[in-house]
Amino acid sequence: MSELTLLLIRLAFLALLWFFVIAAVGVIRTDLFGARTAAAPARKPTKTAKPVSKPKRGEPRQMVVTGGPLQGTVINLTETPITIGRATDATLVLSDDYASSRHARLFPQDGQWIVEDLGSTNGTYLDRSKVTRPTPVPLGVPIRIGKTVIELRK
């Protein structure tokens, strides 16, 4: 083996290592730079096909925990209701003395998401008002359950 070949192999190997790192970052770029890059190609086929159940503009896509111990958790909204509480089978499991085991439920109806208190001890608050019956949740309005604050986002 000539020195030159070995030098080339050495450089090629280092380049390959870094290429691996870059490829790995490429796989997770949606995590680093937000969902926009990934969501765009995913939405394209919907424009042509336009099925009824697809979310229209202005409809929430995600439920984001903005306050409390679970801050940062994001749940993608599908057709299924989301239960919130201390019970381990809830979609969002809280460990909060101020939350009940089955505290509240979020479900979609006619294109909007409704929050419903499930008879909790300390109540569910939509912005400042207590939720007494199923109430529609606008985008970006905080829902407070114990120490946890969640909101719906596009």
Added chain:
Amino acid sequence: MSSAEAAPVPMTAKRRGAQLAMLAFAVVIVMGAYASVGLSLDGKIPAGMLTYGLGLGALMLAAYLVLAKWAPWADPLLLPLVTLINGIGLVMIYRIEQTGQDGASATNQLMWTALGVVMFSATLIVLKDHRALQRLTYTAGFAGLGLLVLPMLPLLGTEINGSRIWIHIGGFSIQPGEFAKLALVVFFAGYLVAKRDVLALAGRRLLFIDLPRARDLGPVLITWGVSIAVLVVEKDLGTSLLLFGAFIAMLYIATQRTSWVLIGLLLFVGGAILAGMIFSHVQVRFNGWLDAESNEHYFNGTSFQLMEGLFAIGSGGILGTGLGKGYPDRIPFSFSDFIFSATGEELGLTGLMAILMVYALIVERGLRTALAARDPFSKLLAGGLSFIIAWQVFIIVGGVTRLIPLTGLVTPFMSAGGSALLANWMLIALLVRMSDAARRPPPQAIQDEGLTQVMQR
């Protein structure tokens, strides 16, 4: 690359294709590394390349299939990243074995990797829901303590290279401390979920930080006592630092109070200095670190290994000498504690940075899992597990580059050593399990009506 099923709303994609491609890429890099070692050593592609390369490939394919079956929503990057690090470790050990250094055996390491993958698969298959671990909080705590104490027992434990951290069962020697750290992180997570509210209470205010109440210092002091005991009795600086750091970091994640970090740092530095003054073996380590360049410490062996490692990294420079072109046999134990220095000589700063980036990405995926987790226990467990990977890398890399005193910790997935490899593969299995739970879409309703709904998990 995304899953083909037509979901009503774009969900987190499974990204199986990306995972498989990255996995294949990692195996190709490892085989390239083998070829490169052989070409510069004997001028031909080594016979080992196919056995080791394909062996690793087959193992990882098996791990991938288990993952695809039992944790389909798991993070796509964890497995490929770990594969690359493990593979580069294998190549380095193979390369050091070629120099004839005692104790380096690539075949052994490949066998342990295989066992590691078996443990990974077993953990994924047995542990369907990681929240079951929350019920075992105190069991895990006692198991962890028991494993830590095990090497102290007269018949079982043996002292090797000045540390009493090994036990012998049959023909095998195991480091129970490696498994203890997993059990203890599970314990810390379960304990802190229950006690975080109390520990977050503020007491007196000093300057600009809220100190916790004096009566809440108990858990910190107990953990501190245990780590100091590990340091003094087992002479194991690494595990001691690892345990205490993990507890402080998880306490910080749970309570979001900086004061705990400050208290932890003060306690540990204070304890370490005190131990350094009282116990000779700690003192020797300190002297070898502070005065590493003195002739006295170099020639009487206190800092010989450390300095040889630094010389190796230095001679590697920016681009390295090339795989197979360095002198890893000059560093004692270059296949275990000092594998990072040996790699630094042959791959240079460029290669070391790439490896550190891969570690950083593993930690990032773990923390991302913690962020996305839907219950506090998973958040703390994922945060704690990713922290101990980062912390381990920091302690050993800081040690061999003389940033902090040298401690006998393994470089995760790279160093030769069965126990560490098994424990770290189990750790990755736990992270994979949790990322699967965090990325899985919410349960789907079976029938579509009314207020009562049947859910399928």
